[in-house]
Amino acid sequence: MASSVRAATRLCSFYLFTSSRHNVSSGFSWSCRLCSSRPIRSSLYEHVLEGYSHKPKLDMQRVCEETDAVKREVENRKGDLRAADVGLIVRHSITCRSLKQYCCVIRTSMRCKKKYQIWRRERIAREEGRAIREKLGQLYVQEGELEKEHYCRALRLPNRSHPSVPIGDESQARVVELVGEKREFDFKPKGHLEIGESLDIIRQRRLAHVSGHRSYYLRGAGAGLQFALQNYTMDFLQKRVTIFASVVYSLDPSRFPDLNLAGTGEVGVAGYFMDHAVNFKDLPVRTVCSSTCYRAETDTGREAWGLYRVHHFNKVEMFGVTSNETGEESSQLLDEFVMLQKEIFSSLKLHYRVLDMPTQELGPPAFRKYDIEAWMPGRGSFGEISSASNCTDYQSRRLNILYEGNDGNLKYAHTVNATACAVPRTVIAILETHQTKEGTILVPEVLRHYLGSEVIEKPKYTPIKYIGPNQPKRHTSK
Amino acid sequence: MQRVCEETDAVKREVENRKGDLRAADVGLIISVWKKLQEVQKEISDLETRKNAISAKVRALVDEHDKSTLASLEEYTSAREEGRAIREKLGQLYVQEGELEKEHYCRALRLPNRSHPSVPIGDESQARVVELVGEKREFDFKPKGHLEIGESLDIIRQRRLAHVSGHRSYYLRGAGAGLQFALQNYTMDFLQKRVTIFASVVYSLDPSRFPDLNLAGTGEVGVAGYFMDHAVNFKDLPVRTVCSSTCYRAETDTGREAWGLYRVHHFNKVEMFGVTSNETGEESSQLLDEFVMLQKEIFSSLKLHYRVLDMPTQELGPPAFRKYDIEAWMPGRGSFGEISSASNCTDYQSRRLNILYEGNDGNLKYAHTVNATACAVPRTVIAILETHQTKEGTILVPEVLRHYLGSEVIEKPKYTPIKYIGPNQPNGQPYCLL
Numbered sequence: 001m002a003s004s005v006r007a008a009t010r011l012c013s014f015y016l017f018t019s020s021r022h023n024v025s026s027g028f029s030w031s032c033r034l035c036s037s038r039p040i041r042s043s044l045y046e047h048v049l050e051g052y053s054h055k056p057k058l059d060m061q062r063v064c065e066e067t068d069a070v071k072r073e074v075e076n077r078k079g080d081l082r083a084a085d086v087g088l089i090v091r092h093s094i095t096c097r098s099l100k101q102y103c104c105v106i107r108t109s110m111r112c113k114k115k116y117q118i119w120r121r122e123r124i125a126r127e128e129g130r131a132i133r134e135k136l137g138q139l140y141v142q143e144g145e146l147e148k149e150h151y152c153r154a155l156r157l158p159n160r161s162h163p164s165v166p167i168g169d170e171s172q173a174r175v176v177e178l179v180g181e182k183r184e185f186d187f188k189p190k191g192h193l194e195i196g197e198s199l200d201i202i203r204q205r206r207l208a209h210v211s212g213h214r215s216y217y218l219r220g221a222g223a224g225l226q227f228a229l230q231n232y233t234m235d236f237l238q239k240r241v242t243i244f245a246s247v248v249y250s251l252d253p254s255r256f257p258d259l260n261l262a263g264t265g266e267v268g269v270a271g272y273f274m275d276h277a278v279n280f281k282d283l284p285v286r287t288v289c290s291s292t293c294y295r296a297e298t299d300t301g302r303e304a305w306g307l308y309r310v311h312h313f314n315k316v317e318m319f320g321v322t323s324n325e326t327g328e329e330s331s332q333l334l335d336e337f338v339m340l341q342k343e344i345f346s347s348l349k350l351h352y353r354v355l356d357m358p359t360q361e362l363g364p365p366a367f368r369k370y371d372i373e374a375w376m377p378g379r380g381s382f383g384e385i386s387s388a389s390n391c392t393d394y395q396s397r398r399l400n401i402l403y404e405g406n407d408g409n410l411k412y413a414h415t416v417n418a419t420a421c422a423v424p425r426t427v428i429a430i431l432e433t434h435q436t437k438e439g440t441i442l443v444p445e446v447l448r449h450y451l452g453s454e455v456i457e458k459p460k461y462t463p464i465k466y467i468g469p470n471q472p473k474r475h476t477s478k
Numbered sequence: 479m480q481r482v483c484e485e486t487d488a489v490k491r492e493v494e495n496r497k498g499d500l501r502a503a504d505v506g507l508i509i510s511v512w513k514k515l516q517e518v519q520k521e522i523s524d525l526e527t528r529k530n531a532i533s534a535k536v537r538a539l540v541d542e543h544d545k546s547t548l549a550s551l552e553e554y555t556s557a558r559e560e561g562r563a564i565r566e567k568l569g570q571l572y573v574q575e576g577e578l579e580k581e582h583y584c585r586a587l588r589l590p591n592r593s594h595p596s597v598p599i600g601d602e603s604q605a606r607v608v609e610l611v612g613e614k615r616e617f618d619f620k621p622k623g624h625l626e627i628g629e630s631l632d633i634i635r636q637r638r639l640a641h642v643s644g645h646r647s648y649y650l651r652g653a654g655a656g657l658q659f660a661l662q663n664y665t666m667d668f669l670q671k672r673v674t675i676f677a678s679v680v681y682s683l684d685p686s687r688f689p690d691l692n693l694a695g696t697g698e699v700g701v702a703g704y705f706m707d708h709a710v711n712f713k714d715l716p717v718r719t720v721c722s723s724t725c726y727r728a729e730t731d732t733g734r735e736a737w738g739l740y741r742v743h744h745f746n747k748v749e750m751f752g753v754t755s756n757e758t759g760e761e762s763s764q765l766l767d768e769f770v771m772l773q774k775e776i777f778s779s780l781k782l783h784y785r786v787l788d789m790p791t792q793e794l795g796p797p798a799f800r801k802y803d804i805e806a807w808m809p810g811r812g813s814f815g816e817i818s819s820a821s822n823c824t825d826y827q828s829r830r831l832n833i834l835y836e837g838n839d840g841n842l843k844y845a846h847t848v849n850a851t852a853c854a855v856p857r858t859v860i861a862i863l864e865t866h867q868t869k870e871g872t873i874l875v876p877e878v879l880r881h882y883l884g885s886e887v888i889e890k891p892k893y894t895p896i897k898y899i900g901p902n903q904p905n906g907q908p909y910c911l912l
Binding site: 051053054203217231234238272273274275276277279292400402410452464465466467468 | 635649666670704705708710711832834836842884897898899901
């Protein structure tokens, strides 16, 4: 035992005992100066510190053993971590572990010293005990800080990438499949906003003072389309999906700074499974969630008008939880979700392509991602209408989503998420694809029952007239 | 303002009867500020006239005489002097007018609407029961509360969420979510045949303007905003719109009802909003009655026992001229709970938002607005769960919702619910993770 104390001392002395009495943490300052000067904050870690969840168990073993492979993967992604950060994380991880071992050894030695107290002179023993406790106290503080710093960095490591994922930026996306074909127009196809305004089903003008920039109204058949799409999608999935979830977020106004509105239903559904274990026989779990999503869309210059890039929209989302026995379950569920997406969009008679997204387009959690882009004749380009990601154990490690095997053992589940229907983008695709020369819309057959009509026609009533102070120049208001 | 100045005592009485932050003394203050504003505006008007007269005179003098003689003409110099003095005075008066007008508006805009003469005076205990529909169900077992029912059926979840989504958050899953969509769809379908315009409102949040960020408490805000600064054609009146949206409320009364769905920060609601003309003055009352009829039809079809209340003055928000609340009997809570509200706001909102209508003669007049809840999802869910519960803990789905929900009964789940494995185990023992 005494020898292990000496061994541990040798291992850690360089880090810990540059000065015995003063600032013990100075030994670590050399590594700390390489970090960014910004304090790194992780709300997940703070949540753990408050005792709400267990610590996320990251796969640090692989990161330390296959460091070069991990560095390559990180470089291929577009996140803010670079290969140098991986090195830093590895060093931190090793230091954390050593520090923990050292603390453990000291505690053990302290217990042994207590036994000694019976034999050796009491005063000396008590002195040594006090010194050890003081050192332990400092070490615990150090351990806490180091661990926090380690976690806050390591949690940001992106997921691994599937070997088939193309490397590079969005131009490297590989077209997996092309469904349908571009419609031939015998007139110049209009954009969705022009169509929508002439039919009085979308309104975007003279709203900003009420509801902010990029806000919009869907009225009449526009609203009908939204509900028709949501209902159709939900009905479509209901037969294939075992759990049916609706997520509602609560905002606590008094904690304003930490207030976040979810960007996708995935957040809420994942939160539902957080700190919970699913029974093996219920896997894979397939859920559907219809919710309102909020996005900052800080790229304010682009696409300021129209429904393509908005702050707030309704979306029907699929979220799945699978086991990880063979390692293929999540890939299979991803393929299944993409199949469902294709069925939905094909039934809406849209022309679209399925893309295997390259590494730089994968968010940190994604192991593999397929995007579906629909042809939008008015915009003259393909536009993303849905996305499907396999996140393997990235989310489950952080949120403690596990499953209980038949043997009672708990293992990390795999999670998969996919958009079933993002309302504005799908509305754009429908309006621009099914427009007629007269400016009406031929409603896709599957939606007619929900919408209650086969055609969206120009309104027969008199639209309301703007009478405010900002009249266009050619009118004079009363 | 004309009425406020002429019938001041009546207005003071009305203000006192309301529960707003304005008192009778404020009415006096508003009138005095208004009168001062009128005076200043009159003075400005007079001075402007005089200024124009002087300008005309100066112009005439300039035309008659040539430049060299002008400077010595006493008439000319005194006219120029006077003009200068007037312009200076006008400058000060405009500033004063601006300040007075701002002061006037900021106070006067807060004056509540008038109250219908039949509205009972006093606090909520004075609400007058207009109608009682149905009767309390007789239970041969002790009726459970909605949260207990919902948790045992695994259709409502409220525990172990606060760290994810804040206090008073909740999940509706399985048939709970089904109920939400069923109610929304049923209500929308029900109204679609009777409603001419069908609106969905989406709010945009501008993150860079955070301090001014507001999430709407009701769909009414958005729909009223749609009509703001616009005139409706007379032949299209009355306009009846329906809006399904997510509503956010601060519900700062944090102590009360911390659990359950009765008081939450965030819920889905189907709202009716109407715009009427103001030719006879009765149009908005008629539309209010029509909306209440529709609400009653919906709730009766859900086989709920409820009462319709004529709300007293202290329960009327500032915009409301008259308000009817519908309260459903909730056996689990053992009391009536508000499930919907209908308000006639006459010209309160339209004056502030410039919602007008164009008569056949082309004249613009302020419209009247009416709004009413068709279906507030959580409250209606509570009423349904607690009213239609069985001894076994299942729910008999109201007939009109069966088609939307896809089943006649909400039963206990057959699958294994997920198991909590986090650190805060009920028995205090840490759960053994890998």
